[in-house]
Amino acid sequence: MGQNAFDQKKNAILEEINSTDLDLSPKGTIDELCLPIMKLINSHRDMVTTSSCSGRLSVFVEGNKVHNKTVKVGGKGDGGKWLFVTHNQDEVLGWLNNLENKNTYFQPILTPNSTPGSDGSTRLILYKYEPFILHVKCRDLESASALYNVAMSCGFRESGIGSNFIVAIRINIKLDVPIGYVDETTDAYNLLVPLTYIELLDQLTFVKFEDNAKKIQYLYNKIENEIINHPIQNVATTQKKEVETKEDRRIRKRKEGLERQRRALEEKLLKQDTANIV
Template identity: 30%
Template sequence: MSLDGFTLRKKAILIALNSDTPDKSPKGYVDEPLLPLIVLINNHKDYVTTSSCSGRICTYLEGLDEEAQGAGADHHDEDEEDGVVRGYDENTSLAAVEAAKRAKGGQWLYVSHDPVVFPEHSIQDQRWIVDLLFGPEAHRVVLMEDSAHSDTRTLDMARSQLVYFKFEPMILHIESSTPAAAKTFLNHSLFSGYRNSGILPSVKRTMLAIRSTLKLDAPIAYIPSTARSASGTQSSASGSRDEAGKIHLMVSLTYLRVLIELSNDKFRMNVAQMGRFEKRLTEHLLEDESAGEKKKVGDQGEWEDKEARRERKRKEGLQKQEMAAMAKAEDDARKAAAAAEEEKETSLDHN
């Protein structure tokens, strides 16, 4: 691993952060609540932030890889329109289903980096929750009590295309100049409550992921599979098209409200944790760097490690103790000589 390589990468990252050009994130810029922490970290010579998120509430419609499903699914009508959700054979494992879903990107329906503000009429009319969480796809949503698929088996739901509600706390990816520096930062992170943090395996770079345990992730809706009807026979083409346009809630609106309230609480915990983290880094990490710059050098002018510095300090302490003992002994000897001389003079006076 080359320090020169780290220095060059850090320089390029800092130039990009200070420019007006949008970054690669969906927002195009760093989350404002993270700015003080990012500046603090990037001002340290051993670290540079590579990506970050201050925390967010979001809903995500997972993707589907239709080619991956084709091997296990029955033949479909040739006139099915694009976008119809394909079904899986009865013996398709859930692991294979999940792998197929991950193979193709999904759609973010809602993303907010701030707590949700409840409207005044939120208790009387909770339909606003659907409009909020499903965004442009809200018109496709069928409430749980209105769904004709309310008796659908749980296994069938798991094999369908799912919508997830998520709360994701702050996450930081940081490159470190050395493994030792990474371990130091990781210790401060763990002490600050970021228990899911760790050093990422990499041959070329030393990377850190700083994460907490405040995450919330729950499936809330699904798009029914239309390749088969409930009896196992193929559904009609028109029926498939109708079902393909619907997103069925598998939970109540009251439950969605609970998820939002929980996430708002986690937002507050997330912000407080970020504050404690910033305080610790300010008091310890930068202090460590300052102490490292001011520490004494060895006899040959080389920088000392902690063990060498501790040994030098021990020897210096012993030397000071010896010098103090010698000075005390000399002082005691002078006092004894003066006392003897005074006693001698007193004896002569009496004679």
Template identity: 30%
Template sequence: MRRLPTPSPSFTKRKDRILQQLSIPDSEYTDASPKGSIDAGIRHLIDGINRLDGFVTTSSCAGRVSVFVEGKKATDPEQQARLDEGYDQEQVAPKPAQIAGVGGKGGGGSWLFVSHDPVPLEEGPSRADLDLLLGLRSSRVSGQRRIGEDGSSESPTRLIHFKFEPMAGFRESGAINLTANAGEPVTPIVAIRSMGLALESLIGMQTQGVPQRTVSAEYLENLLRIANERFAANTERIERFRLGVLEATQPPKKKDGTEWEDAQTRRERKRAEGLKRKAEFQKKELDTGQDGAYADSYMTLNADMM
């Protein structure tokens, strides 16, 4: 890896501002995530990246398991199809805030449960405890309406999703913000994404504001066990990523272990070394001349005293 360019003043200023925000005590710090703070499991990675010149990161999810009630869908099927087709595409106008797109985000969706750590299951939680933990009501399969058959226009039936979302994996990662508006500095961002360990399953429906489980408690418990296993794999990947970043940002080495230099860097180093030797030589000559003058004066003085 070649040496990185010196960070621009605008980047340095932005990094200083971000680091100042991150230095706020955890009890006072908030961000836009559902949790509202930095995950403890990712703090060491964030701190390591922020110690590197030319890099800065704000906050990241260490991985999470969640239960999510999707937002309100459009009443017009054609309108919803257009929104779904243009979901996450820049050329399509943003969807109205009150209508959810693919995956149910937006449109008044809500989190029933979020954990950034494995969910303890050693004691085998009871069915009631599990429902209570995840914000659900017991299953009521009999008489269950189909999606979209709720007669109330104010509280339509909404799907409930169980999700595990990892931090690490990186196959879907990439660079963004490679261009900027006129007059503004470019601030490239590497977005770390992955679907490699992701898990999602529909586990219920919310009808008339009541979130009801439509799968068995055993099935739900199995989902949590799988999510816990993926938490462990995700933690290992985060550490591999951390070590990879540190290794990639170290000065490149030659086969003999010395630091590799490109031609320009070598010329600059040689020039600096030459100037340093010249200055040392001139200083030595000056010191030698002064010492000689001092010695002559000393000998003359002693001769006069004899």
């Protein structure tokens, strides 16, 4: 008998995960911090991880925000580029100095205390910390619900169940602030904030990396204890026995009523027989 669609999909995904080829992400490989929890989830017959990010700091220059004389929100395309990206907590502090010292993509050097235009077309330089995110494809709603409930109980309040029983495990401990802008006449990257503010953001991000790692470990432990070591099938069976539908209740009440009538009739007949004997 051939494999069903889920098993075929899971095998294909696991082959990609175990491959030495680079994946389609900008980094090209799976973040090391994600590997333990991915391995744990993938050990379950009804689940497989499809995408992940352990958490990262990025500094991004928006692309052109004017299209057909209309200003658009964002600007990831049309010249947008990453100035700095790291998934490593140890590379957070002092990233700006290191980037300037490399003397590569960060030309010209940022200049402080500048003021951008106010028409909405200014290309901003965005400082972002994005926490752990994991997508897991599940076999059915039962397994998806079990994983979703565990994630929510661990504080991953941005989680949800999407189409095809894909569970997105997310948490809202992010940072997303503008720190500068692009001067279109000179192509200079101008800071909107003093360097001390960048240092403050770096300190906050460093702490968020630590908090993020603790939450991933907590989630790992809960999944291991409540799903991997506690089969979903057993939990579901117990729940089905405890949940009573309206129809089940109607039938039970009817049976109980008939049983009471039978007992009452037996008691009545017994009293009559006793009276005849006396």
